[in-house]
Amino acid sequence: MADASLFPTRRLRGTPFTNRVQAAGVSGYTVYNHMLLPTVFKSLEEDYAHLKQFAQIWDVSAERQVQIEGPDAHRLACMISARDLRNAQPGRCYYAPITNQNGGLLNDPVALCIAPDKYWFSIADGDLLLWVAGLAQGLNLNVTVTEPDVSPLAIQGPMAEDLLVDVFGPEIRDIKFFRFTAFPFMGRILNIARSGWSKQGGFEIYLDDSTLGGTLWDAITAKGNAYNLRAGCPNLIERLESGLLGYGNDMTSENTPLEIGLDKYCALDNDAEFIGKQALLRQRDSGITKKLMGLTLAGPPMSPVSMPLQCKAAQSNVGIVTSGVYSPDLNDNIAFAMLDITAAELGNTITVETMTGSVDAKVCEIADFEARLKAR
Amino acid sequence: MADASLFPTRRLRGTPFTNRVQAAGVSGYTVYNHMLLPTVFKSLEEDYAHLKQFAQIWDVSAERQVQIEGPDAHRLACMISARDLRNAQPGRCYYAPITNQNGGLLNDPVALCIAPDKYWFSIADGDLLLWVAGLAQGLNLNVTVTEPDVSPLAIQGPMAEDLLVDVFGPEIRDIKFFRFTAFPFMGRILNIARSGWSKQGGFEIYLDDSTLGGTLWDAITAKGNAYNLRAGCPNLIERLESGLLGYGNDMTSENTPLEIGLDKYCALDNDAEFIGKQALLRQRDSGITKKLMGLTLAGPPMSPVSMPLQCKAAQSNVGIVTSGVYSPDLNDNIAFAMLDITAAELGNTITVETMTGSVDAKVCEIADFEARLKAR
Numbered sequence: 215m216a217d218a219s220l221f222p223t224r225r226l227r228g229t230p231f232t233n234r235v236q237a238a239g240v241s242g243y244t245v246y247n248h249m250l251l252p253t254v255f256k257s258l259e260e261d262y263a264h265l266k267q268f269a270q271i272w273d274v275s276a277e278r279q280v281q282i283e284g285p286d287a288h289r290l291a292c293m294i295s296a297r298d299l300r301n302a303q304p305g306r307c308y309y310a311p312i313t314n315q316n317g318g319l320l321n322d323p324v325a326l327c328i329a330p331d332k333y334w335f336s337i338a339d340g341d342l343l344l345w346v347a348g349l350a351q352g353l354n355l356n357v358t359v360t361e362p363d364v365s366p367l368a369i370q371g372p373m374a375e376d377l378l379v380d381v382f383g384p385e386i387r388d389i390k391f392f393r394f395t396a397f398p399f400m401g402r403i404l405n406i407a408r409s410g411w412s413k414q415g416g417f418e419i420y421l422d423d424s425t426l427g428g429t430l431w432d433a434i435t436a437k438g439n440a441y442n443l444r445a446g447c448p449n450l451i452e453r454l455e456s457g458l459l460g461y462g463n464d465m466t467s468e469n470t471p472l473e474i475g476l477d478k479y480c481a482l483d484n485d486a487e488f489i490g491k492q493a494l495l496r497q498r499d500s501g502i503t504k505k506l507m508g509l510t511l512a513g514p515p516m517s518p519v520s521m522p523l524q525c526k527a528a529q530s531n532v533g534i535v536t537s538g539v540y541s542p543d544l545n546d547n548i549a550f551a552m553l554d555i556t557a558a559e560l561g562n563t564i565t566v567e568t569m570t571g572s573v574d575a576k577v578c579e580i581a582d583f584e585a586r587l588k589a590r
Numbered sequence: 591m592a593d594a595s596l597f598p599t600r601r602l603r604g605t606p607f608t609n610r611v612q613a614a615g616v617s618g619y620t621v622y623n624h625m626l627l628p629t630v631f632k633s634l635e636e637d638y639a640h641l642k643q644f645a646q647i648w649d650v651s652a653e654r655q656v657q658i659e660g661p662d663a664h665r666l667a668c669m670i671s672a673r674d675l676r677n678a679q680p681g682r683c684y685y686a687p688i689t690n691q692n693g694g695l696l697n698d699p700v701a702l703c704i705a706p707d708k709y710w711f712s713i714a715d716g717d718l719l720l721w722v723a724g725l726a727q728g729l730n731l732n733v734t735v736t737e738p739d740v741s742p743l744a745i746q747g748p749m750a751e752d753l754l755v756d757v758f759g760p761e762i763r764d765i766k767f768f769r770f771t772a773f774p775f776m777g778r779i780l781n782i783a784r785s786g787w788s789k790q791g792g793f794e795i796y797l798d799d800s801t802l803g804g805t806l807w808d809a810i811t812a813k814g815n816a817y818n819l820r821a822g823c824p825n826l827i828e829r830l831e832s833g834l835l836g837y838g839n840d841m842t843s844e845n846t847p848l849e850i851g852l853d854k855y856c857a858l859d860n861d862a863e864f865i866g867k868q869a870l871l872r873q874r875d876s877g878i879t880k881k882l883m884g885l886t887l888a889g890p891p892m893s894p895v896s897m898p899l900q901c902k903a904a905q906s907n908v909g910i911v912t913s914g915v916y917s918p919d920l921n922d923n924i925a926f927a928m929l930d931i932t933a934a935e936l937g938n939t940i941t942v943e944t945m946t947g948s949v950d951a952k953v954c955e956i957a958d959f960e961a962r963l964k965a966r
Contacts, residue, residue: 220596221618221629222896224912225715225838242597245621248715248838253597315727320720339601339624341717344696348721351691351865352728462601462624489727520598536600 226250229275230365230427234435238445246276246339252447258518259542262451265414266543269373270446271434274411274418275365280323280335280343282350284357290350291333295325296471296488298481302327307392307407310335311471311479312342313490317497318467320345322459322476324409326394326420334420336366338461349489363424369434370416373441378417380437382406389417399433400426411448413456413584450518450539454548455587457508457580464506464536464550472497473552474506475580504533505558508578511547511566515540524567525551525575532557535566541583543590548583549575602626605651606741606803610811614821622652622715628823634894635918638827641790642919645749646822647810650787650794651741656699656711656719658726660733666726667709671701672847672864674857678703683768683783686711687847687855688718689866693873694843696721698835698852700785702770702796710796712742714837725865739800745810746792749817754793756813758782765793775809776802787824789832789960826894826915830924831963833884833956840882840912840926848873849928850882851956880909881934884954887923887942891916900943901927901951908933911942917959919966924959925951 220226220243227249229235235252242254252273255261264270282290292299297310302325310325312335321342323335335342347359369378378386382397386406389395394407405420421430435443459465465474472480472494482494519538524531538549549566557564562577596602596619603625605611611628618630628649631637640646658666668675673686678701686701688711697718699711711718723735745754754762758773762782765771770783781796797806811819835841841850848856848870858870895914900907914925925942933940938953 219618221620221894223620223836223839224895224898225836226620228897242595244597244599244602314723341720343720344717345720345724347690348724348726349728350724352725460599460601463599518597519600521604522600 220245229273230421230424231273231275231367231431234428234431235273235445240445247278247337247341249276249278251276252445253450255445255447258449258451258539261446262449262542264442264444265371265412265446265449265452267372268442268444269369269371269377269438271431271438271443272368272370272410272445272447274368274448276339277336277366278361279364279420280337280346281332281360281362282335282346282357283332283360285331286350286355286357287331287333290346290355290357291325292486293488294346294349296480296490296494297325298484298486299325299327300486304329305393305395307394307409309479311476312345313471313488313494314467315489315493317470317472317490317493319461319465319469319471319474320467322461322465326405326407328405334364340461362422364420364422365424365427367419367421367430368410368416369419370410370412370446371414373443374416377434377437377441377443378406380440381434386417394420400429402426411458412452413458414452450537451541454537454539454550455541455544455583457584459506459550460537464552469506469552470494470497470502472502473504501555503555504552505555506536506550506552506580507558508580508582509535509538509549509551509566509575510578511538511549511568511573511575513547513568513573516547516568519549525553525557526565526567527557532564544583544586550580553577596621605649606797606800607649607651607743607807610804610807611649611821616821623654623713623717625652625654627652628821629826631821631823634825634827634915637822638825638918640818640820641747641788641822641825641828643748644818644820645745645747645753645814647807647814647819648744648746648786648821648823650744650824652715653712653742654737655740655796656713656722657708657736657738658711658722658733659708659736661707662726662731662733663707663709666722666731666733667701668862669864670722670725672856672866672870673701674860674862675701675703676862680705681769681771683770683785685855687852688721689847689864689870690843691865691869693846693848693866693869695837695841695845695847695850696843698837698841702781702783704781710740716837738798740796740798741800741803742794742796743806744786744792744794746786746788746822747790749819750792753810753813753817753819754782756816757810762793770796776805778802787834788828789834790828826913827917830913830915830926831917831920831959833960835882835926836913840928845882845928846870846873846878848878849880877931879931880928881931882912882926882928882956883934884956884958885911885914885925885927885942885951886954887914887925887944887949887951889923889944889949892923892944895925901929901933902941902943903933903938908940920959920962926956929953
């Protein structure tokens, strides 16, 4: 489906980097938070191979920030986050599942504690701003909830660090994983975090002035040759190999964190209070009935899965494939699937109805893909 | 920008009609409420000419419903809507701007009163569900807020009524504008409203069972020949001629209803209470500083405006074009523009920086386009 082209409008927002991305030869976009997010430059496979070897510059402006600021900001941040943020420290990032009162996932942002009374939630696709603003309004909290002019630019890949040292100085090396530090740039102070939507290492630069998009892009690409830098984007193959989940694909508001294996990011065993906690505790007591698992699929290399594929066992529906693609480095078709708990057993064989016919598939842990790569 | 193609995933949801839309030869999509919405079949101009003469079938599933149900549903519906819904009647539709506490527009849905304790807000692009759910949670209201399995299918164009009479019977003719009636179909009861995102006349069928998408589409197209029915979609040219605004294009949360001419849909002169009312009253007292106006632009026929175009007067920025395209029937480039109030005077000439250079543009009422067509 959907091999028709994208028709641009103001509603599908460009980014501070869109003209650079266009000039760099983007060949596919998705729409994410009402904004353009590149998905392919040369090809999924070429982009993937390059990402694992060199450095790439990614326009991830579509990771919009929900900014919560004011006297009640910390209270509201704690209330919405299944991750315990009570002791959040400025300069740190926290992967923070957001749940509704039923425990259903509304988003899975990275929360940045900017100051004790100021948070950025760097969001996946969905207007989390409206949930937070609605809560603040309903509870009459003393906060402002806004989408600031902040557009992340990611530098990813094994050569990302050396490149950014060239641009911003050796202090880049001191940034620990999921921490951020302020760096001066053209009269602004930019937060740079060691983070990003790949497992190849790298950074996210939170540009807080749209008018500097081209300047920042050019300052980095000017130093890029030594690192074989090129424009890239979050890569489907690398993401699945690395076990990185995509909100809207691998989880929706119909799923809880427990069903997708995010238990360790949920404050269920202390006295933290957050919206959805009681529902999650009840679900933990009664046991989950479905679970997101890894799959390897038989058959020839498969195209990216563009719609949920039915999974069957003994003629019965037992779930759906949520994401899937052929991994060249594993030489295997790999996928994530939301499966009935009875079918989710490791090593179990099920059938998947692909666009080109039914194939056998074997259930594994999502983390197995990365482990197999490391064991090569 | 964005002549790259759309890369489909589960996150960009298909609809109950997507396979029919593909088979009918869709050539362009947009993403709207995380869902595919067709934008072009043959060409903007051909689609437009056909829509004005015959009947078209439109997959507008992307107009998702925010369902509010329960003892506090009426109270919550009234609270969020600038339109006075206190006397809302089942079977009626209400164009209902939704504002935040600053009067900023969060959406401009059509509200359907399904029952005294059940509303559907048929939304423009934006997760209004989260605002409503956040409010309900914060205020601890006794309602459920959900996105039900409801996918509107529109039949638009001057021959739409005759076609639907053929399919559903002569009772179709009794549906008044912005009213809906329940019709049986394949064991379901479907709400059919006389409404739609064109001014060519027609209906929206609220299919409430995804599995019947193909069946409903086929039942209608089977009778289509006599009406020269073909697949279509909301058409940019027809929309601008008709003065229909698009949320995200012609208004955002940065704009109030007063700035875009929606005053008459806001309950400012009675004792209705809604979120944003005080801010709107203050703005009305102090006067608006910008206003959405019509524009006609000099120069050769222009391509659809894909990003905001700067408007200037005496070298100063005075606003942006939010939507624009060449109208064959008016033989004019027509546009909407958000202009500083000083530049928004009727008949005023400003300059617009288009992709191909600066052109003169004349300010008019948005309603002038339709009036000119009727006067031909």
